[in-house]
Amino acid sequence: MQKSIQKYAALFVLPALTCFVIAFLVPMIMGVVLSFFRFTTVLDGHFIGMENYRRIFIDREFTNALIFNIRFTLISVVTINLGAFALALLLTAGIKGTNVFRTIFFMPNLIGGIVLGWIWNLIINGVLYSKGMTVVSDPKYGFWGLVVLMNWQNIGYMMVIYIAGIQNIPVELIEAAKIDGAGQGTLLKSVIIPSIAPSITICTFLTLTSGFRLFDQNLALTAGDPGKQTEMLALNIFNTFYGRTGFEGVGQAKAVLFTILVALIALTQLAFSRKREEEAA
């Protein structure tokens, strides 16, 4: 039996491998290769070395998008995780109607990014209208609008992960701590938070990467306006590739830099969190 599984392993792997190669590996390799080409269609281009990478920095668009994106991600990672954790604590405290609230908080996550963007566009414009402004009148409105939107969408999802983490803490552990005289603060600091370290790792990872990969919400809420000042990396790459004639290769080069950047940040964060998890365990 063992032997025949080994014998046919390759056959069973084949369907998944084919999909992986066609949908991921080949486009990924082509993407990297094309970033060194000037091209109009993916099969028709000529090699120009590092020229596309040089062209990324002929204007400040990419750098501005990067700075905007980093600011946005830092703030939203903190606010989402604090908000989600606070909600998770509340909803595991045995308040009445917990399940209803959990469902309600989770619901925004089920709405698509474009729709979310439009909803918040209406809400924010409705509020700002009385001041004679709109969400695109000033980049700071767009920035905070995106932060609010991102929180609204993600807090519910992260909350579910935190709730799962909190519920996994053995009741005995908490009881023992209480008997030992731990107050609410100590309980939180020394028992709950160390015990849910894996949830913190996964939530930080998810919010960090989705902050950098944000696209549809950005497009629907501000479309980068005013004047690309609220444009994040993904939208900037899209606009470079599809919106600027002759810049397909530059868009591709930006995408390669973007991939490296997000991978680096995410891997660093994972390594850091894992280390803390081990220390806590």
Add this chain to the structure above:
Amino acid sequence: MHAMRTALAGALLAVCAAPALAGTVTVITSFPKDLTQAYKTAFEKANPGITLEILNKNTVSGIAFVRETPAGQRPEVFWASAPDAFEVLGRDKLLAKSADIANKDVPDKIGSYPINDPGGMYLGQALAGYGIIYNDAIMRAYFALPNKAVKINSADEINNFATLKAVVEDMQKNKAALGIQGVFASTSMAAGNAWRWETHLVNVPIYWELREKNIPFGEKTRNFDFTYSAQMKNIFDLYLNNSTTAKGLLGAKSVDDAMAEFALGQAAMVQNGNWGASQILGVKGNKVADKDIKFMPIYTGVKGEEKIGLCVGGYLPPGGVTQFLTWLFSSPSGKAFVKNDLMFITPFNTFADNELPTDPLAKDVIRWMNKDGVTSLSWDFSIIPSKEWKNQMAAALGDYIAGRKSWNEVAAHGADVWKREFDLTN
């Protein structure tokens, strides 16, 4: 003597570098399906045995489609509303020459504007004009006011920026009496809606600078100094300060919003072209009578602007290429579509006088074209180095409206980015 600035627009046709498949003609176009479906039905009825396949895509996806389709399967005709698409396709060598099949009876140029691409890559089909569209009923109401501050008595007498400014500012003061929310419709700055400024309005300073530097029409230049930026500021400020809409809200306004304001009588003036007729006449609750929709030139305060008249230009269909195009411009049913559904002005000899357009703006463009002693401004925005330059201008104008940039910074940015984009695209 009245001056009028209009520019060429209309539809352009290009023949893609692909052999026609027998029995099928494929046309790729940005015109909407409800319009082209009528063409298809009528054409196929008139030409049994030929299938007309129309691919309705916006211009950007149309270009992508042609690029990504292998040679031999590409559409035969690319039908777009502006020449930009053909520049891109031409650069990628995706267009075939079609000059030899052009109609010989049509002159090379109308005014200073060549009808067809000098390289023969695309042919014009129709012409259009743009300027400041005004509602003459509101203007008459203003000139009848007992307390009006200007000496002139009709909109026809406005022939320079100083007069326009005096009239507009006094009208704005009397907006309650005139029943309007502002003289000018919203200066639409929403994403993708700033073309009336970054392309059409900017044409004015480009035109004057090129004439001053003796650069002939259509010749590209690396150095655009924005010499006439102050004049552009004149009119742009006039639009902003005498508007239906507060400056802070303009970032969310679209061209459709502006045209609706005009159609509903909330604004007396709007900068747009004769293609906007359908957006006025088609608005539900339209309050503007056909006879009151008129054009005036975009005055900016340049010396001698009183003598500037209409730009006359035209585009010609590549008649011999496909039966479709011959049908479109020579058969009664095809011509009726061009006139009634597209509202194009078609100055070609296949069109009799009674086949000329009947919509008020197109008629007014013709009126300006036939005025004596006026010289038209040409469509010089075709030499803008790239779409990116227009995007940058739109962003800078948005910053100016919000007070984040001074006008001098806007002008300097325009001049700098022009050089950069010229170097990148040439």
